[in-house]
Amino acid sequence: MAPIFLCFLLFLLPTPNTATQDFCVGDLTAPDTPSGYPCKKVSAVTVDDFVFSGLGVPGNTSNLIKAAVTPAFVSTFPGVNGLGISAARIDIAPDGVVPLHTHPGGSELLVVLEGCIYAGFISTANDVYTQSLGPGDAMLFPQGLLHFQINSGDTAAVAIASFSSPAPGLQITAFALFANSLPSPLVEKVTFLDDDEVKKLKAVLGGSG
Structure with a gap:
């Protein structure tokens, strides 16, 4: 009986868990993948890697869209690396807009803190x-x-937005079409404008071609 009892006690005793990795703070000096x-x-990790204070600071809305996004993504908040989460603060001045955009890397949950926001999305079925x-x-x-x-x-x-990815990505549709060097004839072809x-929108958004 003694050997069996001893084995039972050893089973109950806590043992080091060498298979579990608590976190993977991003090494921002290395290439992103x-x-x-x-x-x-781990020896270089500090509590600062797990703290982000920017969500309490209003963004600068003195711009074309009268809006600002302050991201707590992995590039500014390395502690979220590998955890499948991130956040952002969204400030929108009166008459401001966050234009049609997508986050290819994650879903978004928006929570309004102040003011009134009219929001929406379009499904793949339109x-x-x-x-x-x-x-x-x-x-x-x-x-x-x-x-x-x-x-x-x-x-x-x-508003505060949370995301299901440490790097959800952001692509604003109007900027993707009109704020770069995509040739105007091609833009006209794919947009029916x-x-x-097209030239007017390129001028407003800083595009060329």
């Missing part, structure tokens, strides 16, 4: 889902789908 940054050595949101309201935008947020009130709007309209 599709699977994320390589892990920083169905449209829109809603007016006030403080405390939340809306989900599935991964990869076109979506937008508009300040629909008279005061500044503030006339030459004058």
